[in-house]
Amino acid sequence: MTRAHPETLGRLSPDGRWGGAVTRRALPPSDEALALAPAVRARLASIWMSQAATEARVARSFQMVHESLTRLDVDPALAALAARAVDDEHRHAALCEDLAGRYAGGPCGPHAALPHTPPAHPGASPRLRDALFVVGQCALNETFASAYLGAAYQGARTPIARAALRELLEDEIDHSRLGWAYLDRAPADLKRELSDWLVPVTICNLREWRKIALPDDDALAAHGVPPHEVAHAALSEALGGLLLPGFAHVGLDTRALERWIRQGAPVPELGPELAERAS
Numbered sequence: 001m002t003r004a005h006p007e008t009l010g011r012l013s014p015d016g017r018w019g020g021a022v023t024r025r026a027l028p029p030s031d032e033a034l035a036l037a038p039a040v041r042a043r044l045a046s047i048w049m050s051q052a053a054t055e056a057r058v059a060r061s062f063q064m065v066h067e068s069l070t071r072l073d074v075d076p077a078l079a080a081l082a083a084r085a086v087d088d089e090h091r092h093a094a095l096c097e098d099l100a101g102r103y104a105g106g107p108c109g110p111h112a113a114l115p116h117t118p119p120a121h122p123g124a125s126p127r128l129r130d131a132l133f134v135v136g137q138c139a140l141n142e143t144f145a146s147a148y149l150g151a152a153y154q155g156a157r158t159p160i161a162r163a164a165l166r167e168l169l170e171d172e173i174d175h176s177r178l179g180w181a182y183l184d185r186a187p188a189d190l191k192r193e194l195s196d197w198l199v200p201v202t203i204c205n206l207r208e209w210r211k212i213a214l215p216d217d218d219a220l221a222a223h224g225v226p227p228h229e230v231a232h233a234a235l236s237e238a239l240g241g242l243l244l245p246g247f248a249h250v251g252l253d254t255r256a257l258e259r260w261i262r263q264g265a266p267v268p269e270l271g272p273e274l275a276e277r278a279s
């Protein structure tokens with residue numbers, strides 16, 4: 001039985017990926033969570049609750065991705081995948097609340113409602129803005145998410161953390177594929193326009209990922225929370241090893257992105273030019 005809050009569970013669709021269930025497989029017992037020191041349990045419960053709030057905010061982003069894909073007149077299968085992703089992210093929020101409850105020793109939630117501020121992309125045409133939203137949320141954000149979760153999974157040792165991370169990872173990989181599938185079939189003129197925005201949208205996305213508060217050591221790694229250094233290395237690897245070749249593969253001009261990565265992928269504070277291009 002899940003420990004997620006009824007309000008969070010109420011957002012799940014019976015038509016979702018697992019027919020209204022939060023996870024594909026039943027989660028294992030988590031007795032080891034109760035054996036931890038109270039401070040560690042409280043810290044892990046708080047981390048999973050923050051994650052629940054973030055997942056719910058991503059559900060709102062996917063609502064926008066779905067609307068963008070519909071306006072872009074893509075293959076209905078792609079738009080349907082985006083609609084399913086809204087439910088996937090609500091399931092993730094419920095899963096994270098469940099984990100928080102296991103560490104807290106009792107039900108948690110509902111998670112906080114985070115403000116949702118979609119990027120404005122000022123100066124872009126409505127069509128380009130729709131495409132940028134798909135690229136930012138799916139190709140960029142979900143690829144970084146998959147890299148982060150992969151690193152967390154590698155270090156996770158407890159059955160509950162491994163099971164939860166595997167469930168999340170399976171969906172996030174699908175969500176990133178949605179972005180790549182869209183880009184692969186995007187019209188050539190739109191690909192040219194998107195190429196000009198690659199560096200600023202990547203900087204904006206990576207900036208958010210680098211802000212995540214993580215431990216300096218591996219104290220929580222067994223419970224699925226990687227050290228700062230490990231997570232950042234995974235993000236850098238995804239940048240050079242997945243995103244750069246991925247964007248080139250789908251036919252975008254990646255020369256500026258490659259130059260920026262070669263410079264060490266600096267993420268400056270938002271300057272005037274970036275604010276215009278990528279806010």
Ligand SMILES: [Fe+2]
Nearest residue numbers: 055058089092
């Ligand atoms: Fe998610």
Ligand SMILES: [Fe+2]
Nearest residue numbers: 142171172175
């Ligand atoms: Fe996702």
